[in-house]
Amino acid sequence: MFPAALIQIVIVLAIVGLVLWVLTQIPMDATIARIIRVVVIVAVCLWLISLLAGWLPYTRPLLR
Numbered sequence: 001m002f003p004a005a006l007i008q009i010v011i012v013l014a015i016v017g018l019v020l021w022v023l024t025q026i027p028m029d030a031t032i033a034r035i036i037r038v039v040v041i042v043a044v045c046l047w048l049i050s051l052l053a054g055w056l057p058y059t060r061p062l063l064r
Contacts (some may be wrong), residue, residue: 020041
């Protein structure tokens, strides 16, 4: 099951990267784009940390 979890993480990171790339292609104010980019990156970092460390009660840590 460990390789499947790694594949899921890679897929999610690729989708987030694609969303961030699309965000740069949309004409909008630079400040709004920067805020959205920071929020997405922080959310993904917190998700990865919680997934790998098992912070949340419903997640099982991948690394022990």
